[in-house]
Amino acid sequence: xxxxxxxxxxxxxxxxxxxxxxxxxxxxxxxxxxxxxxxxxxxxxxxxxxxxxxxxxxxxxxxxxxxxxxxxxxxxxxxxxxxxxxxxxxxxxxxxxxxxxxxxxxxxxxxxxxxxxxxxxxxxxxxxxxxxxxxxxxxxxxxxxxxxxxxxxxxxxxxxxxxxxxxxxxxxxxxxxxxxxxxxxxxxxxxxxxxxxxxxxxxxxxxxxxxxxxxxxxxxxxxxxxxxxxxxxxxxxxxxxxxxxxxxxxxxxxxxxxxxxxxxxxxxxxxxxxxxxxxxxxx
Amino acid sequence: xxxxxxxxxxxxxxxxxxxxxxxxxxxxxxxxxxxxxxxxxxxxxxxxxxxxxxxxxxxxxxxxxxxxxxxxxxxxxxxxxxxxxxxxxxxxxxxxxxxxxxxxxxxxxxxxxxxxxxxxxxxxxxxxxxxxxxxxxxxxxxxxxxxxxxxxxxxxxxxxxxxxxxxxxxxxxxxxxxxxxxxxxxxxxxxxxxxxxxxxxxxxxxxxxxxxxxxxxxxxxxxxxxxxxxxxxxxxxxxxxxxxxxxxxxxxxxxxxxxxxxxxxxxxxxxxxxxxxxxxxxxxxxxxxxxxxxxxxxxxxxxxxxxxxxxxx
Numbered sequence: 392x393x394x395x396x397x398x399x400x401x402x403x404x405x406x407x408x409x410x411x412x413x414x415x416x417x418x419x420x421x422x423x424x425x426x427x428x429x430x431x432x433x434x435x436x437x438x439x440x441x442x443x444x445x446x447x448x449x450x451x452x453x454x455x456x457x458x459x460x461x462x463x464x465x466x467x468x469x470x471x472x473x474x475x476x477x478x479x480x481x482x483x484x485x486x487x488x489x490x491x492x493x494x495x496x497x498x499x500x501x502x503x504x505x506x507x508x509x510x511x512x513x514x515x516x517x518x519x520x521x522x523x524x525x526x527x528x529x530x531x532x533x534x535x536x537x538x539x540x541x542x543x544x545x546x547x548x549x550x551x552x553x554x555x556x557x558x559x560x561x562x563x564x565x566x567x568x569x570x571x572x573x574x575x576x577x578x579x580x581x582x583x584x585x586x587x588x589x590x591x592x593x594x595x596x597x598x599x600x601x602x603x604x605x606x607x608x609x610x611x612x613x614x615x616x617x618x619x620x621x622x623x624x625x626x627x628x629x630x631x632x633x634x635x636x637x638x639x640x641x642x643x644x645x646x647x648x649x650x651x652x653x654x655x656x657x658x659x660x661x662x663x664x665x666x667x668x669x670x671x672x673x674x
Numbered sequence: 675x676x677x678x679x680x681x682x683x684x685x686x687x688x689x690x691x692x693x694x695x696x697x698x699x700x701x702x703x704x705x706x707x708x709x710x711x712x713x714x715x716x717x718x719x720x721x722x723x724x725x726x727x728x729x730x731x732x733x734x735x736x737x738x739x740x741x742x743x744x745x746x747x748x749x750x751x752x753x754x755x756x757x758x759x760x761x762x763x764x765x766x767x768x769x770x771x772x773x774x775x776x777x778x779x780x781x782x783x784x785x786x787x788x789x790x791x792x793x794x795x796x797x798x799x800x801x802x803x804x805x806x807x808x809x810x811x812x813x814x815x816x817x818x819x820x821x822x823x824x825x826x827x828x829x830x831x832x833x834x835x836x837x838x839x840x841x842x843x844x845x846x847x848x849x850x851x852x853x854x855x856x857x858x859x860x861x862x863x864x865x866x867x868x869x870x871x872x873x874x875x876x877x878x879x880x881x882x883x884x885x886x887x888x889x890x891x892x893x894x895x896x897x898x899x900x901x902x903x904x905x906x907x908x909x910x911x912x913x914x915x916x917x918x919x920x921x922x923x924x925x926x927x928x929x930x931x932x933x934x935x936x937x938x939x940x941x942x943x944x945x946x947x948x949x950x951x952x953x954x955x956x957x958x959x960x961x962x963x964x965x966x967x968x969x970x971x972x973x974x975x976x977x978x979x980x981x982x983x984x985x986x987x
Contacts, residue, residue, distance in 0.1 A: 406793035407893060414801055415793065417787050419807050421865060430824065434720045443828035478759045478927070489716035496709035497702070504713065511724060511972060515965040517943060519727035521950045522734060525741045526727060543840055545723030548716055578707050606812035608925050624814050628929060631818060638822055645815040656810050663810070668869050 399468055419459035431642035439639050454643035462630045462644050464623070471622040473536055478543040478604035479597040482514055485548045487589070490555035493579050495567065523612060534617045542610050549601055551596045554666060558592030559566055560586070570625035598659060600636050621650045735960035741950065746958060752961035762962070764937060766947045772856045772941065773920035779860040780916060784867025785909070789901060791868065792875045802872065805865035813862070813925040819847065820858040821930055848938040851931055855939050858926050865921075866913055871905060876905035891956045918970045942966050 395651050426446075431439065433450040442448060458464070461650050493505060518602050523542070524533065532538030562585070570580050586593065611625045619630070627648055735752055737745035756762050787805055791798055808816065823829045824844040844854045882900045890897065902909075922944035927933060933940035933948070942962055950959035 409791070410790045410793045414790050414797075416786070417783065417790075418801055419802050420783075420861070421808055424823060424861065425807065426813075427823060428815070428819045439828065440711075443825075444823075444833070464887075472885075485715045485719065488712045489930060492709045492712035494714060497705050498709040499708075499711065501842045508716075511720065513971060514728065515723060515768070515918075515948055515963075515967055517922060518731055518967040519724055519963075520954050521741070521946075521959050522727040522730035523723060524951070525956065528731075541719060542723050545719040548719065577712070581712075602810060605939070606810075607931070608813050611744070624812055627812075627814050627818075631814075636829060638825075639816060642822070645818050649811050649815050651809075652810060656807075657803075660806075664806060664869055667809070667906060668866065668873065 407659060423592070428642050428645055431638055433650065434644045435640045436639055442496070443638075455647065458630075458640050458643040458647060459537075460648075461625065461634075463618075463639075464644075464647055465498055467623045467626040468647075470536060470620060471552060471624070474540060474543065474607075474622055475601040475604040477536075477540045478547065479543045481540065481596045481598040482551045483593050484548045485518060485544060486551035486555045487586065487593060488581070489548070489552045490559050491577075491585060493552070493556050494559045495564075495580075495585075496577065508552050509548050511658045512553060516546070520610075520613060526613060533614045533651075534620060536615075536620060537612060539614050541602050542614065547600050551600060555589070555592055555598055558595075562588050564580055591662070595662050599666045602656070602663070605652050614654040634641075711872075720722050731960045731963050734957050735964045737957045739957040739960075740954045741956040742954075746966070748957070752958045753965070755958060756961055756965065760935070761940070761945065762942070765940045765942045768939060769921050771852055772859075772923055775853055775856040776859050776863070776920050776923075777913065777916045780855065780864045780867055781909075781912065783860070783864040783913075786862070786907075787868040788871035788875060789897065791872060802869060805868045807865065808864045811862070814861050814929055817858055817926050817929040820854075820861070822923055843938075847936055848935055848960055850937060851938045855925075855926050855930050858930070859919075859923065863916075870908060870912060874905040874908035875901070891925050910977065910980075914973060918924055921966055921970055921973075951953055974976050980986055 399407040414530050427444060429445075430446050430450075432454055433447040433452065434442070435449070435451055435453075437439075438447065438449060489508070493501065493508070498504055527538050527542075530538075532541065566581050569586055575583070595638050605622075606624060607622075608624045610629070611622050615625060618626070618629075627644055630644050631641050734745055736747060738748045738751075739745035796849060825843050826843040826846075830844070838857060842850065844850045878901065882904070883896055886896045886900050921940055922943055924947065927939050927941055927944050928947070931939045933944045943966070944960045946962040946966075949955045949962065
């Protein structure tokens with residue numbers, strides 16, 4: 392991503408005089424709703440009544456600890472962290488091994504396999520959610536974090552595999568061939584040579600998977616009913632209907648939910664953007 | 675003697691060749707097995723979660739099934755019921771309306787943002803980041819922010835009544851609910867289009883703009899005849915995925931209105947969810963799933979076919 396450093400190259404040479412103002416209007420469109428969230432999180436209930444959309448006049452922080460304790464965030468934050476971390480680790484392993492097979496090994500029917508992975512990135516949840524739900528109920532995997540993680544592994548790995556594949560294709564092969572000549576097994580080549588070289592790619596896959604798992608709603612709401620196992624996304628919804636009149640509290644809860652990924656995103660934004668735009672995943 | 679010797683040598687050489695051939699064949703087989711072993715984690719979870727249940731959905735769509743008992747074969751009845759159900763057609767129409775709004779606004783805002791960003795240099799990265807930020811926010815929070823904004827007492831409704839338009843409960847009104855909910859999706863998605871289009875704009879040959887300018891082309895003409903053709907493949911891809919997302923939408927509707935008021939925002943995705951997990955008509959829900967996947971597949975196939983024909987879309 393060298394967008395910032397490169398000379399503009401595209402578009403007419405001089406910016407249209409209205410270009411910058413228009414861009415600022417778009418920036419407001421993107422940012423004002425977020426500002427509403429943050430400012431409402433800092434308002435008391437009475438201030439929200441008189442000043443619902445403006446900036447807080449008497450900002451208070453009390454909503455945040457209040458939302459934290461009454462929303463059971465200690466539990467749900469843990470659940471979401473477990474989901475995000477184990478999805479990230481699992482999908483990284485699955486995608487790296489699969490991409491390795493697709494790019495480096497003589498996979499029988501390799502082209503067909505590639506096609507299948509590609510099709511899987513486009514298969515909608517609607518096609519498999521119904522039997523999956525009843526299968527998971529029978530296997531006692533619904534209302535279980537392990538059950539949900541398994542689904543995330545399967546759902547996120549096709550996209551991650553394609554991402555890893557395009558990354559592995561850019562890596563030089565000389566070192567791998569040398570190791571093979573020295574008698575290294577394929578597993579050794581993968582773990583000792585390819586993975587260290589591919590670390591940036593693995594990191595992108597892990598980050599994006601963690602973000603998707605943290606934000607994921609459809610499978611979480613379908614497969615987890617137990618309050619103690621709910622991740623943040625679905626418990627936030629329950630919290631919202633419970634405190635439907637207190638927007639300060641709801642905004643504070645929303646803020647708590649988006650803060651961890653937002654900080655991670657801001658810290659590693661270039662990697663995030665490069666990976667997320669490598670293929671559209673969610674609408 | 676030499677003849678015999680030569681013959682025996684030839685035989686030995688043949689044997690040697692065939693053993694190396696056998697060795698290479700078994701090595702090749704071994705390598706294929708190794709390659710497959712590396713695909714096992716992918717294929718195993720995929721088979722249990724995606725492939726198996728997808729095939730099962732196709733089967734169940736021809737049965738009457740509550741999800742728990744044994745399914746009974748009913749042939750095409752679920753599909754016939756679906757095609758004669760006004761509820762289904764209303765939902766499918768809502769998906770179409772959603773497509774128009776979501777595609778129209780996201781693409782207009784996204785392409786405008788990308789083209790304008792490509793012209794300025796100061797603050798380009800910061801603005802790109804800002805536009806992209808909503809895409810990374812969880813749908814539950816995004817939906818909640820907009821419910822707050824749409825609220826008649828605490829949001830724009832209050833503002834509208836201040837300036838004398840009257841208090842409108844946007845999400846509670848059958849006329850406005852669907853556009854309002856789909857607009858939430860626009861807010862969350864258009865920044866993604868900006869980033870993808872900006873990357874595509876980088877690959878447009880700058881000399882084309884120079885040539886156009888020498889020919890006296892206006893800004894609009896440059897956009898129309900250089901920029902748009904230059905990013906057409908990317909635009910086509912974005913249009914295809916945007917249509918697919920519109921046909922499968924669930925999150926924003928479920929979180930904000932659950933299909934209400936009075937079914938005004940019911941889409942096929944929410945209908946399927948209700949049929950499967952609230953009305954326990956899993957066979958019918960399976961038919962809905964197969965149908966919406968088929969429509970998405972057709973859109974995808976059309977795209978691939980057009981590309982194959984060299985349309986350069």
